[in-house]
Amino acid sequence: MVRRIGRTLAAFLLALTAGGLTVVATGTPAQADGCYTWNRNLSQGMSGEDVRQLQIRVAGYPGYNAELSLDGSYGPATTAAVKRFQQAYGLTADGLAGAQTFNKLYALQDNDCTPVNFSYAELNGCNSTWSGGAVSAGTAKANALVSMWKLQALRHALGDQSLRVTSGFRSYSCNSAVGGASNSRHLYGDGVDLGSGPHSLCTLAKQARYHGFTQILGPGYVGHNDHVHVADSPSRFWSAPTCGVS
Template sequence: MFRRTVRILAALTMAAAATLVTTVTTAAPAQADGCYTWGRTLSEGMSGEDVRQLQIRVAGYPGYNSVLALDGVFGPATRAAVVRFQQAYGLGADGIAGQQTFSRIYALQDNDCTPVNFTYAELNNCNSDWSGGAVPAATARFNALVNMWKLQAMRHALGDQRIRVTSAFRSHACNNAVGGSPSSRHLYGDAVDLGVSPHSLCRLAQQARNHGWREILGPGYPGHSDHTHVAHDPIRTWSASSCGVS
């Protein structure tokens, strides 16, 4: 907690200092942590790995019933996601990712690129090396990272209150042990089950529609009376009839 507080204060100080600069420079922003540092302002029409890194962190702001592509191309959908991110944090909402936007992201992430309120360990209580699923370990781990940034966006939209993860990545062995479907998205690392916390399961299912998941299953769907499930299934499936989600 102390480390995160120091980093947040440092990021805010950096943003405040930027407003006092009257000359244009090409220097990269100071690195806020050990994860990733952006070296240029990003706007529509640009492309590259830095754009893809930005897309990962704003993946939870695609808009209702939308999913943001993580393709490294700064198109209209990425601009709209950046605008929503900026609005969510009270920044100038111009859709251009510059120093203020990056400073906010730095304040939201840890050294391993996870958002401050979620961890890899939280999304993997099965195989710590992410092996044994339906995809290579590196892919499962990356899918979990994207899910964490979407959860971070949803957490902020819900008043920055805790979201409780009850299950996420599973190897085939772990999935079989809990009676999971042979085609479960948990095997891909891109599914998360959420339990009641400050929020009801229905509130979670309803809010999830705004944060980039194609699969949302909750109360009213068979076997989901005790959790809300969000995932990246290629086919859109929203079913939580007790919550008015379909």
């Protein structure tokens, strides 16, 4: 109930500002839920954990063939990503993270910091402990969170229609059971497979190029004619020949 009230308040404030009325904020930004609250406005040149938390949530807005570094430093790339996020949601696109931007992020996140349209359970059909993969359970879960925010950006760009997740994190045993590659990004928590639904696989593969995924595999690539795989690989590799993605 508290979370819903917080989101309603955030939406109300956004509606007021969009309608041309000025909302004067006093003190720190309102906390929408139990996840995270920003206590200062952020802009280029600043650094800290609050910047990194912002970067996680705008990781899906780096631009074509780019990836946003989650380093806690508010540089030009973060400024550009914030601008794209603001543009995507009809906010003032100045690249400054203030009340409007934070309130929109509060409205978009659940109590556990996941975006409202995705969940940890959805990205982990293997085991709830997130253990047994190529990285620690904490790292795998953190990687999955970033991927979810990228998926949220992809979903919004495609008209806020649902995305069908068919696979996420896998332990080595789970990966072996489904015949996954020995170096699969699923083992790291950032690999996600998407099935067709409201959108064709090629639509998904093409649009994913704009949302920070360094690995995109889809139709035409061996073993990927029935899904699109997106991930955060250390090196860029896109291959969905049927869709013209390379």
